[in-house]
Amino acid sequence: MNFIIETTLKAVKHLYNTDISAADVNLQETRKEFEGQVTIVTFPFTKFSKKSPEQTGTEIGAFLQNELKEVSGFNVIKGFLNVSLSNEYWINQLYNEILPDDFAVIEPNGKKVMVEYSSPNTNKPLHLGHVRNNLLGFSVSEILAAAGYQVIKTNLVNDRGIHICKSMLAWQKFGNGETPESSGLKGDHLVGKYYVIFDREYKKQQEELKSAGQSEEEAKKNAPLIKEAQEMLQKWEAGDEAVITLWKTMNGWVYTGFAETYKKLGVSFDKFYYESETYLLGKDIIEEGLEKGVFYRKDDNSVWIDLTADGLDEKLVLRSDGTSVYMTQDMGTAQLKYNDYHMDRSIYVVGNEQDYHFKVLFTILKRLGKEGADGLFHLSYGMVDLPSGKMKSREGTVVDADDLMSEMEQTAKEQTEAMGKVDDFTADEKQSLYHIIGMGALKYFLLKVDPKKRLLFDPNESVDFQGHTGPFIQYTHARIRSVLNRANIINEYNSYSNLAVEERDLIVSLTQFPDAIKNAAEAYSPAVIANYVYELAKVYNKFYHEKSILQAEDEESKQFRLRLSAASGKVINKGMKLLGIEVPERM
């Protein structure tokens, strides 16, 4: 549409002798109820045209029509100049822009971006909140890659700390040597089980102490189990062989479990960082900050930064005993990442409960004048809530990721079987299809919503398979494939003249794909892609319903529609891929 803008600039120059920039031309899609495909808002031009919006629109419209052979007509309603582009223009768009393989392929921009996501704790299995995080991180990575970035997907695994020690201790005390092999339990679930057991036993001890007269706080501190866990953590930090061995074993179980979950989710990483290897980092940055006068030391030897000038608080960056806090680590890890990759941008996919933390972290790194500090971005997403409120692992109200995926596949199976369209599939083909559809429904459900908004998930209300959903789009793709499999595209038919509205609308929709990618990348929002693909699928279904393809009036029409269908199928496939969603050939 650049040529419209440019010619509008020329028109303004010619008619009103005024220079304006492309940004001053307000282009939008013409609303359905009016004639035309592109609309120029002419209100702003009246300042220098010194004429009514209507007259200004009419003059510019006439200029455009005169100047551009692609403009077949125009109409003016108030301050809106609705421009119609010719059928030839749209047909050419299909043949010359959309059908070629390089459609919506954006040139590499030479920039590197790191996307850190998932970043689980290794003491319990993944739940619905993690699922949102993983899908977001993966999809944003795909979108950025499509927008021309070189993307490095990383996972910073929180594999150490008191929470892991709790699981380890409970397993030692109550596990009787249980292993994933002996129990058939998935490794992460097994470790999670002992985390829950720890909590239960710990609470019991607290109750006993309280009935013995201790206050709640005292009981929390004095319960033997928590003391033992803390001792275990100290042993871990001291490198105690037995503790390290147990830690490695149990983390190994968890990783095997996570790998399976990640595979089902369809997410992957280029680089893993482990907190056991990074938790001591950052202390040299403390020294650096003290030298630069960015940090200051208090009498008790703790180190702080004063961020009140930025509207934040004073923040501790090193404990008085010289040990690291979360912030210390994160400064060190940021430096490590930058040293490893020298990326232009670094994105952290982390829930909005940590908004403050990242604000502080980024401010500190900027104050220190760290390279790459300007490219830091916290992709903050909203919590996933249940109708009952927040998910709480200890109260058993979490929606487990593995269970959820199985349920989705089960629902997909039931729905598919009820329709009986794939009875001829082999068992393997069916299983794969149920996975594609179930995950499509789940992923689309989670990704279609703006990341920063909190998400309500009702486990009792199944995720829809109809309407604005993943399966709807997958179904549209299957329809297209079905038609294409029944006919051949013949090369000698490559012209068309009788463009129908449904066909034109479809082409218009297809041409918007590159913009959707750019907008999604800029906003770090898979929801932009999700909504675009849905819109496209709707327009295709409308076309499909109105126009017969295989029984078209003549061969020319049939061939044109086949190409249009092929193009639609391709864009749907690519768009869904950006969301990490597969599309089936049949369903």
Add this chain to the structure above:
RNA sequence: GGUCCCAUAGCUCAGCUGGAUAGAGCAACAGAUUUCUAAUCUGUAGGUCUUAGGUUCGAAUCCUAAUGGGAUCACCA
């Protein structure tokens, strides 16, 4: 209490770099299948865009305040 985020149809959400009569899906109701997959399509009904001010030719969109909801403000991560 300070700071940050959110508020659009009964429900779930688009629209937000200001532009036409605010759009989808679900749910409800009415229709479409001898014809390429009905997980589809068409129609009806459903709105003081939380409220009050302000900026503007024009505000769901920008600004201010209030209300409601959420998060956060640890020598936890």
